[in-house]
Amino acid sequence: MSTKNEVVVIGGGYAGVMAANRLTQRDDVRVTMINPRAVFVPRLRLHQLVGATHEAVVDYRDVLAEDVGLVVDSVTRIDAAGRTVQTAGGDRIGYDHLIYAVGSGAPTPQVPGAGEFAYPIATLEAARQLRSALFDTPGAAPVTVIGGGPTGIEAAAELAGRGRAVTLVCGRVLGAYLHPRARRTARKYLAALGATVVEGPGATVTAVTSDAVELGDGRPLTSAVTIWAAGFGVPDLAARSGLRTDAAGRLLTDETLTCIDDERIVAAGDSSAPSDLPFRMSAYTAYCLGAHAADTVLHRIAGEQPTPIDLAFPAMCLSFGRDAGIYQLGHKDETAMRLYFSGFAGKKLKEFACEAGIKHLATEARKPGAHHWFSDGKYRPEQLRTRRPEFAQAEISSPQIHNR
Known part of the structure; x- marks a missing residue:
């Protein structure tokens, strides 16, 4: 009989890889990571994959600890009572503890025709299919990108920078998180690249049809290739497995990231909803949550009380083709500051953020437990008291740097 604590990590993105690496601190823990792909996908690069300026894949040997077992498969069901997961390949894998880090993707669009005629961009496979479609489409043909968030902005800018005739449909406003001053700069960059921005009521x-996009005010936009970069969706694995989720399908947890239905299941990344108050999506947030999820499991194995999460990342970075970027700083309440970096400085900061994520994972693979993050110990408890009073008793302690 094995004396190892078996920990299964579902998902091999930023959160899953960080969690798997961090768990290798203990010799009595055996980690198995299950992921449908044999390569790591830095999603921050998917718009570059579409624009043919980056392949958006990293070999797991560069970011995953050698002691972590990698199973290339998909999990179809979690049997919490039996402590096993069922894979699409027919295997049943047992666990003592489970980390749920299945990530996110694009939801099924509810707009008529979008599911049939619009290309998503949120996964490696979708981005590759879109790049192939663009390769088969004349360079002068009109391209429409739907979605005014980071994915839509970066995809539109990347393609416009490659000479495509791009229209970006933003809905209410371009880059909702951006400060008005930074938003004006973003419009200027898109215009300089030749992209048309459509926003407003x-x-x-x-x-969406095969050759057009129809807007609410009646305007038709001719579109040879339509890209859907709006909305957010997560896999329905938790719900299919009988675990409680929030309205978007994220696994509901307490502030230690422990599933409210089973303390042996811990969630991290885009698919987690601590106290039904999820953190804003970003690669940085995902791998910090992955590290904390691993810490929660390690505390339980050691017979210790897990600690609540305290994490803040008040910034957003966007690339506008290969020559410019915006790095928007923000307040702890998730509102944008007037301060932002643009142009060459913004580009360098964006590139630094992309590279830093990979370096953090690689460092954790070599030195498990090395990753730490800053927290203020104040904003999250205030959020809980005002927006989720039923969780207010789970207030967060106030260390300025969290490290297990």
Whole structure:
């Protein structure tokens, strides 16, 4: 009989890899990571994959600890009572503790025709299919990108920078997180690249056809290739497994990231909803949550009380093609500051953020437990008291740097 604590990590993105690496601190822990792909996908690069300026894949040998077992498969069901997971390949894998880090993707669009005629961009496979479609489409043909968030902005800018005739449909406003001053800069960059920005009350998409996008104010936009970069969705694995989720399908947890239905299941990344108050999506947030999820499991194995999460990342970075970027600083309440970096400085900071994520994972693989993050010990408890009073008793302690 094995004396190892078997820990299964579902998902091999930023959160899953960080968690798996961090768990190798203990010799009595055996870690198995299950992921549908044999390569790591830095999602921050997917718009570059579409624009043919980056392949958006990293070999797991560069970011995953040698002691972590990698199973290339998909999990179809979690049997919490039996402490096993069922894979699409027919295997049943047992666990003592489970980390749920399945990530996120694009939801099924509810707009008529979008599911049939619009290309998603949120996964490696989708981005590759989109790049192939663009390769088969004349360079002068009109391309429409739907979604005014980071994914839509970066995809539109990347393609416009490659000479494509791009229209970016933003709905209400371009880059909702950006400060108005940074938003003006973003419009300027997109215009310089030749992209047309459509935003405002009438800029909602009501239908997509094979050659057009129809807007709420009645305007038709001719579109040879339509890209869907709006909305957010997570795999329904938790719900299919009988575990409680929030309205978007994220696994509900307490502030230690422990599943409210089973203390042997811990969640991290985009698919987690601590206290039904999820953190804003970013690669940085994902791998910090992955580290904390691993710490929670390690505390339980050691017979210790897990600690609540305290994490803040008040910034956003965007690339505008290969020559410019915006690095927007923000307040702890998730509102943007007037301060932001643009142009060459913004580009360098964006590139630094992309590279830093990979370096953090690689460092954790070599030195498990090395990753730490800053926290203020104040904003999250205030959020809980005002927005989720039923969770207010789970207030967070106030160390300025969290490290297990």
